[in-house]
Amino acid sequence: MIGRLSGILVETSEEEALIDCSGVGYVVRCGSRTLQRLPAPGDPALLHIESQWSESAGLRLYGFLDKGERRAFVLLQAIQGVGPKAAMAVLDVLSPDELAGAVARQDQASVARANGVGPKLALRIVVELKDKPIGDGSLTSFVGSNPSLSAKPSNAGEAVAALMGLGVAEPSARRVVDQASLRLGEEAEVAALIKAGLQELGR
Numbered sequence: 720m721i722g723r724l725s726g727i728l729v730e731t732s733e734e735e736a737l738i739d740c741s742g743v744g745y746v747v748r749c750g751s752r753t754l755q756r757l758p759a760p761g762d763p764a765l766l767h768i769e770s771q772w773s774e775s776a777g778l779r780l781y782g783f784l785d786k787g788e789r790r791a792f793v794l795l796q797a798i799q800g801v802g803p804k805a806a807m808a809v810l811d812v813l814s815p816d817e818l819a820g821a822v823a824r825q826d827q828a829s830v831a832r833a834n835g836v837g838p839k840l841a842l843r844i845v846v847e848l849k850d851k852p853i854g855d856g857s858l859t860s861f862v863g864s865n866p867s868l869s870a871k872p873s874n875a876g877e878a879v880a881a882l883m884g885l886g887v888a889e890p891s892a893r894r895v896v897d898q899a900s901l902r903l904g905e906e907a908e909v910a911a912l913i914k915a916g917l918q919e920l921g922r
Contacts, residue, residue, distance in 0.1 A: 720770035721745075721780060728757055728764040736782060738764055747782035750807045752814075756784055769793060771803065781807070787815040791853050798847050800840050808833040809844070819853040821845060825876045828889065842884050875900050878912035887920065895919040 724747065726740035731754050738745045747766055749757075758764055766782035767789045773779075781803060783789040788810055795806035812832045813821060821829040822845050831841035875896050882892035899915035900907060907915075 720772075721768045722770070723765065723767055724780075724782070725765045726763070728760050728762055730760050731757060736764070736766070738766065738782075745780060747780045748803075748807070749782045750811045752811050753782060753784055753788070779803075783810075787853075791815040791818060794848060794851055794853060795844065798844055800843065805833070805835055805840070808835055815853050818848075822848045822853065825849075825880050827880065827883065838883065842880055846880065874907060874909045874912060877909045878916060881909070881913050882916055887916075891920065892916065 724738050724740055724745055726738045726745075729737040729739050729744060731737070731749075734748055734754075736747045736749050736754065736757060738747060747768065749766075753766075766784065767786050769781045769783070769789050769792055771779050771781065781789075781792060783792065791810060792803075792806050795801050795809055796803065801809075809818065809830060811834070813829060818830070820826075825845050827838060827841040827845050830836060830844050831838050833841075836844075878896045878899075879889070879892045882896065883889055895916040896912055898919055899912045903911055903915060
């Protein structure tokens with residue numbers, strides 16, 4: 720499989736770049752963030768490639784300007800319901816570091832800004848990527864360099880995410896979990912916060 724292409728950028732379109740490598744032109748699918756940062760046509764270009772093969776589409780090449788973006792693209796597709804299009808859409812709105820931050824905060828709203836990614840899929844993404852290395856480093860190392868973030872989301876944050884996964888709107892989920900935290904204490908277990916939140920919503 721092709722892992723990297725180095726050649727001359729011939730042209731770009733809305734979703735693709737054509738790279739000439741020693742007389743062979745490779746069509747590479749790229750996100751808008753990557754396309755905007757490519758050099759001008761006629762200049763040298765280097766793309767890190769994720770090659771994918773399917774019987775219906777044949778060989779498709781997905782290009783990224785750095786290894787971290789490519790790694791995040793692969794990690795995203797390991798999540799059920801996330802295909803190449805959705806993974807590319809996420810990376811169009813969030814760099815790997817920004818995605819790591821959103822995962823650390825369990826911030827599904829940031830992920831849901833991606834075209835075609837709804838709240839439920841966004842929740843699945845931030846939950847399943849929680850302990851995965853994103854970009855060139857790990858989630859832990861990224862968070863460690865950002866004191867405002869926590870590598871492990873709080874019990875309250877997990878309870879809010881769980882309620883949102885059940886279809887509760889984010890403002891309501893945060894309100895009832897905050898109320899439950901005041902009653903039960905900051906060290907209350909996630910399950911207890913969820914149960915108290917559901918009881919509050921049922922009143």
